[in-house]
Amino acid sequence: MPDELSEIPDHERKHRQPTFDRFATLAARWMGHGLTFGVAVLVTLGWALSGPIFHFSNAWQLIINTTTTVLTFLMVFLIQNTLNRDSAAIHVKLDELVRVTEQARDQLIGVENLGDEDLQRLRHAEQDGAGTAVSNDRPPR
Numbered sequence: 640m641p642d643e644l645s646e647i648p649d650h651e652r653k654h655r656q657p658t659f660d661r662f663a664t665l666a667a668r669w670m671g672h673g674l675t676f677g678v679a680v681l682v683t684l685g686w687a688l689s690g691p692i693f694h695f696s697n698a699w700q701l702i703i704n705t706t707t708t709v710l711t712f713l714m715v716f717l718i719q720n721t722l723n724r725d726s727a728a729i730h731v732k733l734d735e736l737v738r739v740t741e742q743a744r745d746q747l748i749g750v751e752n753l754g755d756e757d758l759q760r761l762r763h764a765e766q767d768g769a770g771t772a773v774s775n776d777r778p779p780r
């Protein structure tokens with residue numbers, strides 16, 4: 640099997656990402672930064688302190704409500720895009736580890752594409768094979 644990853648030079652990998660994926664990654668990284676949180680707190684504090692100036696009007700309330708609603712709506716898609724790519728990358732890495740480990744079963748490669756019932760069955764089979772049983776109701780001790 641050819642090593643497709645080695646065919647792509649490191650400096651070209653990030654440029655092969657679609658534009659939205661690059662944007663989503665940068666935006667999620669930026670929005671998750673502590674400085675961004677600080678700016679959001681300052682903006683919110685500034686908005687709250689401006690309440691008496693605007694007599695706590697409906698327009699004053701509408702500004703923060705609309706802004707936070709729109710930003711939250713957009714961030715959901717950015718975060719989901721980033722999580723989907725991260726999850727796919729982790730699965731590729733795990734699949735490779737399964738493939739190259741002699742004791743691992745190659746049938747587990749791509750198991751993330753199974754339905755919930757099949758995954759639950761596999762989970763129980765793995766637990767039985769390991770001699771452990773984990774209840775869905777409480778975390779393992």
